[in-house]
Amino acid sequence: xxxxxxxxxxxxxxxxxxxxxxxxxxxxxxxxxxxxxxxxxxxxxxxxxxxxxxxxxxxxxxxxxxxxxxxxxxxxxxxxxxxxxxxxxxxxxxxxxxxxxxxxxxxxxxxxxxxxxxxxxxxxxxxxxxxx
Numbered sequence: 001x002x003x004x005x006x007x008x009x010x011x012x013x014x015x016x017x018x019x020x021x022x023x024x025x026x027x028x029x030x031x032x033x034x035x036x037x038x039x040x041x042x043x044x045x046x047x048x049x050x051x052x053x054x055x056x057x058x059x060x061x062x063x064x065x066x067x068x069x070x071x072x073x074x075x076x077x078x079x080x081x082x083x084x085x086x087x088x089x090x091x092x093x094x095x096x097x098x099x100x101x102x103x104x105x106x107x108x109x110x111x112x113x114x115x116x117x118x119x120x121x122x123x124x125x126x127x128x129x130x131x132x
Contacts, residue, residue: 027082028111028118031058032130035096037075039126042098050097053109055090057081085113102126 022030035051038060042049048063049071057080060071072078081087087094088110098104104126110119118132 022082024082024085024111024113024116025118027085027113028120028130028132031079031109031111032120032128034060034075034079035120035122035128038096039098039102039104039128041071041076042100043102046100048097048099050095053087053094053096055081055087081111082113085111087111096122098126 031053038049038051041062045062047065050061050063050068051058052061057078059078060076061068062071070078094107094109096104096107103124104122106122106124108119108121110117110132118130121129121131123129
């Protein structure tokens with residue numbers, strides 16, 4: 001009898017342990033904040049800054065007048081999505097370019113995991129918003 005009660009208690013503990021992965025909302029907030037920082041970088045450095053998001057993650061590049069090169073200083077290092085996260089649109093990779101005035105072509109990217117979704121939107125003025 002004691003063994004059965006201990007087994008039930010252990011099962012309840014295992015079921016109540018939270019998922020150690022960050023939530024899809026946390027991933028979306030982080031991505032939106034980094035997009036906003038990329039826009040600021042484009043304005044402050046007076047050069048185009050781009051982010052390319054794929055099914056695996058995202059990375060930043062900057063244009064120096066001749067070619068695009070990886071931007072990985074400070075908050076711009078490449079990131080992978082948390083395991084189980086899907087990105088839409090998945091193909092072709094989403095590429096958002098902020099020009100030196102902060103303007104960008106409108107774009108939207110939706111992150112989904114475990115039936116929870118968040119959409120990150122960039123409008124024509126380069127403003128980043130998080131929905132969902």
